[in-house]
Amino acid sequence: MSDALALHGIDKSFDGFRALDGAHFAARWGEVHALLGENGAGKSSLMNIAAGLYAPEAGTLLVDDNPVRLAGPRDAARHRIGMVHQHFKLVAPFTVAENILLGLPPPGEFDAAQGYGARLAAVRAAVAAQAQALGFAIDPGQRIERLSVAEQQRVEILKVLLAGARILILDEPTAVLTDAEAARLLHTVRALARQGAAVVLVTHKMADVQAFADRVTVMRAGRTVATLEPRAASEAELVRLTVGDTAQAEAPRAATPAGAAASAAASAAASAASAAASAASAAVCPVRLAVRGLRSAGAGQPALDGATLEVRAGEIYGLAGVGGNGQGELAQAIMGLLPLAEGALELEGFGDLRAASPEQRRALGIAAIPADRYGLALAGDLSVAENFGIGQVHDSRYGSAAWLDRRRMEAAAQEAVKAFDVLGVRSIRQKAALLSGGNAQKLVIAREFSRLGGQPRLVLAHSPSRGLDVRASAQVHARLRAARAAGAAVLLISEDLDEVLALADRVGVIVRGRIVAEFAAPARRQDVGQAMVATH
Numbered sequence: 001m002s003d004a005l006a007l008h009g010i011d012k013s014f015d016g017f018r019a020l021d022g023a024h025f026a027a028r029w030g031e032v033h034a035l036l037g038e039n040g041a042g043k044s045s046l047m048n049i050a051a052g053l054y055a056p057e058a059g060t061l062l063v064d065d066n067p068v069r070l071a072g073p074r075d076a077a078r079h080r081i082g083m084v085h086q087h088f089k090l091v092a093p094f095t096v097a098e099n100i101l102l103g104l105p106p107p108g109e110f111d112a113a114q115g116y117g118a119r120l121a122a123v124r125a126a127v128a129a130q131a132q133a134l135g136f137a138i139d140p141g142q143r144i145e146r147l148s149v150a151e152q153q154r155v156e157i158l159k160v161l162l163a164g165a166r167i168l169i170l171d172e173p174t175a176v177l178t179d180a181e182a183a184r185l186l187h188t189v190r191a192l193a194r195q196g197a198a199v200v201l202v203t204h205k206m207a208d209v210q211a212f213a214d215r216v217t218v219m220r221a222g223r224t225v226a227t228l229e230p231r232a233a234s235e236a237e238l239v240r241l242t243v244g245d246t247a248q249a250e251a252p253r254a255a256t257p258a259g260a261a262a263s264a265a266a267s268a269a270a271s272a273a274s275a276a277a278s279a280a281s282a283a284v285c286p287v288r289l290a291v292r293g294l295r296s297a298g299a300g301q302p303a304l305d306g307a308t309l310e311v312r313a314g315e316i317y318g319l320a321g322v323g324g325n326g327q328g329e330l331a332q333a334i335m336g337l338l339p340l341a342e343g344a345l346e347l348e349g350f351g352d353l354r355a356a357s358p359e360q361r362r363a364l365g366i367a368a369i370p371a372d373r374y375g376l377a378l379a380g381d382l383s384v385a386e387n388f389g390i391g392q393v394h395d396s397r398y399g400s401a402a403w404l405d406r407r408r409m410e411a412a413a414q415e416a417v418k419a420f421d422v423l424g425v426r427s428i429r430q431k432a433a434l435l436s437g438g439n440a441q442k443l444v445i446a447r448e449f450s451r452l453g454g455q456p457r458l459v460l461a462h463s464p465s466r467g468l469d470v471r472a473s474a475q476v477h478a479r480l481r482a483a484r485a486a487g488a489a490v491l492l493i494s495e496d497l498d499e500v501l502a503l504a505d506r507v508g509v510i511v512r513g514r515i516v517a518e519f520a521a522p523a524r525r526q527d528v529g530q531a532m533v534a535t536h
Helices: 043-050 073-078 096-102 116-134 149-162 179-194 206-212 235-243 264-284 327-334 358-363 373-377 384-392 406-419 437-454 470-485 497-503 525-533
Strands: 003-014 017-028 032-036 058-063 066-068 081-084 167-171 198-202 215-220 223-228 287-296 305-312 316-320 340-347 366-369 458-462 489-493 506-511 514-520
Touching (some): 017 032, 017 043, 017 198, 032 043, 032 206, 043 167, 073 081, 081 149, 096 116, 116 149, 167 179, 215 235, 287 327, 327 489, 366 437, 373 437, 458 470, 489 497, 506 525
Parallel strands (some): 032 215, 305 514
Antiparallel strands (some): 003 017, 287 340
């Protein structure tokens, strides 16, 4: 079986830091080849070279056993290489069809000689057909800015497939999908490979690797560690290869897995104990945040349609749901970024938050970890220190907006980087965009948790471990648990059901903008999953 894509002896440096050091990788036609490694291990850098985004400083790139030099992504597309990035490359004001049309090569099925309207209509039809084949519910005429993160991920996958890629590089493609959606997508990926495509699956989900990959390559510190058949290695061995001989991530709290044969008596006893514990907690801990009948403004079906829930001090409330059911809008409403038509947001000791500005909400002790860390939490062109300090400009800790005490800000940023284990920071004056996804997330958490003496009253965490490796995820989860232990109320919004079940004291399910079910921990996976897909 010939190699569809091969990279040998690849070196690449950024700002004096060697991201890739003699790295090598090869994917064959007709296989799904997984690429594992910690955040910052060099996986994305290596695949960005394969996709024509970066030029290697040394080494060779072969496509179908032929050496090539890629002048850019369009050149890669001519070699039928397509990459779905973890951080999306979509134009927010454009529709789904318009974004996909932008990514299509000039010749081919959608001939440039056609009028724009005809080409756009053809794209809409192709999007609808491909989405149906993948099991995606996507409206080709919907604007990207109105889609959830999960829906935008699906658009990126459709864009690559419709551009005719036969070498597909998927960077964390299931990170924001439900179990059922992820399984359907990965079965589709395997079907594409069986039809002759080469698929590179960059992922941190060991179960996906063992279930769907034909081979796996592990990277660490910019070097290739091993290539092996995943079913020949245990999950523990894959984790060891990925992170080295370090402490393993904290095991998730026991939650009944789908299909597990738990006795009815044991299940009833666990439910009773959980209910008793929840009742005892409710009797002691006050309601920190009360969401009452939220309904978002705007024409048509509102994204929030009567959402009601309570989050108590000293608990993690996990909100589960299929992407696009109002999770993002709820997070925006809590932070004051979404106009509301009805309802109330009551913060203990303050009252209704609707009249409070985002700055006032932050001053009240609300820490926010948004789903889109680069779009909403960080300014990539600003330095690490500036991204850390910008959240405290309004409280004059570092002077004023007109005159910043940069020395003091940089010293505080240096301390936080060390305390929160933000790796890859060679200088706190380097651009935040140079950080890997996991370390960028830790910088956001360092900023949010360093305010107000490190004791936030309410933590809003939306998909906090999306796209992170085992160790980075464990560190993020440890911070959320520590916030709970310190008395904070934590609202965890995540489309990763494993994350919700592992962390939450109570689990709510959101469907079409309202909370349709609640469960005390340990929640049964199948019960939560059934509520997520139920029609109400």
